[in-house]
Amino acid sequence: MANSRIVFALSWLLLIAGCADEYSPRVICHNSNCVEPASPDDDDTLEALAASLALEGEDGRPLIDGVEIDTFWYGATNRCLFAHDLADPTRADDAPAAVALINDFLSERAGDGRHTTRQAEEFSVFIELKGHVALSKADKHSPAQRQQHAACAIGLGQSLAQSATLAGYRVELIYTSFDPLLLAALHADSGFGPLKSGPTRTRLGILQGIRRPLDSQTEPLSAFPKELDIDFISVHPQWIRSADRHAFASRGFELGYWMFSLVPETLHAIEAHRPSYVTTSEARAFVRWLSR
Amino acid sequence: MLEKHTARTAPAWFLVALFVLCAWAPPAAADPIEGAAPSEHTLQAGLNLRTDFGVHAVRIDLGWTSGRLATLVVLDPMFWTDGQTSTDLVAFWMTDSFHPYVGWRLTTIPLLDGAQFQQNLLLGTGLALPQFFDGRVTGQWGIELAMMLVKHGGGLPAETISFASGRHYIDLVNFGMYVRFDYNVGL
Numbered sequence: 001m002a003n004s005r006i007v008f009a010l011s012w013l014l015l016i017a018g019c020a021d022e023y024s025p026r027v028i029c030h031n032s033n034c035v036e037p038a039s040p041d042d043d044d045t046l047e048a049l050a051a052s053l054a055l056e057g058e059d060g061r062p063l064i065d066g067v068e069i070d071t072f073w074y075g076a077t078n079r080c081l082f083a084h085d086l087a088d089p090t091r092a093d094d095a096p097a098a099v100a101l102i103n104d105f106l107s108e109r110a111g112d113g114r115h116t117t118r119q120a121e122e123f124s125v126f127i128e129l130k131g132h133v134a135l136s137k138a139d140k141h142s143p144a145q146r147q148q149h150a151a152c153a154i155g156l157g158q159s160l161a162q163s164a165t166l167a168g169y170r171v172e173l174i175y176t177s178f179d180p181l182l183l184a185a186l187h188a189d190s191g192f193g194p195l196k197s198g199p200t201r202t203r204l205g206i207l208q209g210i211r212r213p214l215d216s217q218t219e220p221l222s223a224f225p226k227e228l229d230i231d232f233i234s235v236h237p238q239w240i241r242s243a244d245r246h247a248f249a250s251r252g253f254e255l256g257y258w259m260f261s262l263v264p265e266t267l268h269a270i271e272a273h274r275p276s277y278v279t280t281s282e283a284r285a286f287v288r289w290l291s292r
Numbered sequence: 293m294l295e296k297h298t299a300r301t302a303p304a305w306f307l308v309a310l311f312v313l314c315a316w317a318p319p320a321a322a323d324p325i326e327g328a329a330p331s332e333h334t335l336q337a338g339l340n341l342r343t344d345f346g347v348h349a350v351r352i353d354l355g356w357t358s359g360r361l362a363t364l365v366v367l368d369p370m371f372w373t374d375g376q377t378s379t380d381l382v383a384f385w386m387t388d389s390f391h392p393y394v395g396w397r398l399t400t401i402p403l404l405d406g407a408q409f410q411q412n413l414l415l416g417t418g419l420a421l422p423q424f425f426d427g428r429v430t431g432q433w434g435i436e437l438a439m440m441l442v443k444h445g446g447g448l449p450a451e452t453i454s455f456a457s458g459r460h461y462i463d464l465v466n467f468g469m470y471v472r473f474d475y476n477v478g479l
């Protein structure tokens with residue numbers, strides 16, 4: 001009788017221990033700007049990117065596992081910008097400048113024998129292709145602009161992959177967009193195949209946010225052809241339904257969540273659904289929450 | 293998983309306890325809501341339940357109604373599951389069916405070196421549900437808007453809400469639904 005009680009108690013302890021597995025997603029810096037206090041006005045600027053890359057924990061490791069850089073094809077001047085929107089096109093830098101900053105940061109750390117990520121084996125770079133070419137979200141790319149934008153993004157990926165190979169560290173490239181036509185243009189670009197088959201893990205991912213009619217960017221999953229081999233989706237946890245997550249799983253997508261601000265609604269969703277990637281504008285707060 | 297299990301079973305045990313309490317308790321002195329005269333006072337205690345992610349699934353109501361005005365403190369007994377707490381102080385205007393309210397919610401987010409405090413404005417309205425046990429148990433279903441105005445603490449810079457663009461505030465304005473079941477004692 002006593003033995004059965006001991007076995008019963010041990011079983012419960014094992015069950016509880018099994019349930020308490022540690023969850024630690026890859027922390028991605030949203031819009032290259034994740035130093036508190038959150039300041040969306042500084043999204044996708046070199047200053048914010050440098051400050052975000054410089055975030056370190058007490059152990060000397062970076063606080064992030066990757067960054068999201070937004071690329072914006074400015075139709076009026078045919079420039080590939082590092083910008084979230086066209087609020088101030090004169091202030092925006094060209095996208096290669098952001099990649100050069102990332103390459104320098106990672107190469108220097110790798111050269112010094114320091115870690116390049118918070119915990120992941122690869123530094124993830126989300127290269128987002130913005131789906132409009134002027135101030136209004138209704139100003140969509142022409143076919144030629146799509147090809148130019150895709151070529152720019154492929155060039156960024158090639159630069160990141162080349163730097164990683166030369167300096168001996170690992171990066172992961174995830175090309176993301178709300179726009180299925182831009183992902184298709186990337187997939188069709190002659191540089192995408194060699195990049196994907198190379199040593200740097202290269203993926204395509206869908207972005208989804210607020211649904212229509214409240215916002216015009218988010219497209220239904222059916223708009224993204226299976227032929228593109230998309231295997232990742234990043235969504236805002238407060239703007240999806242339970243059925244959406246089942247749909248993502250049925251397509252075999254790895255899940256990422258993105259957010260602007262750290263609020264209980266988002267944290268509970270992260271805890272419940274355990275996405276592999278979390279894109280945050282508040283890296284220090286989010287990592288401290290994960291480490292609590 | 294342990295947390296999820298707790299969240300699922302706790303409401304059931306609270307409801308069982310509330311049912312037993314109601315079955316043996318003396319009647320309330322007066323109908324606490326619909327028939328309440330302005331001079332009557334009622335104390336309430338009960339459960340504040342929800343399924344959305346804004347606060348924990350089960351919280352505890354402690355309230356006092358005086359005439360048409362009801363004040364309510366909502367406490368969070370599930371803090372031990374994840375270290376987060378949400379405490380509300382709410383004032384209702386009790387018409388016969390609709391109970392519009394304004395309130396304040398203090399949410400604490402556990403971080404490695406301490407807690408971050410998030411101060412929320414609450415606006416919403418409740419809808420009276422049928423009463424049970426001769427008016428001793430009342431219910432209310434409601435919708436709320438919670439707007440995080442300030443967050444501070446946790447060794448991080450303080451932030452206040454801004455409406456400069458959607459990116460500044462859209463995560464800070466959230467809607468939720470709740471249902472309350474309270475036991476009433478007339479004074």
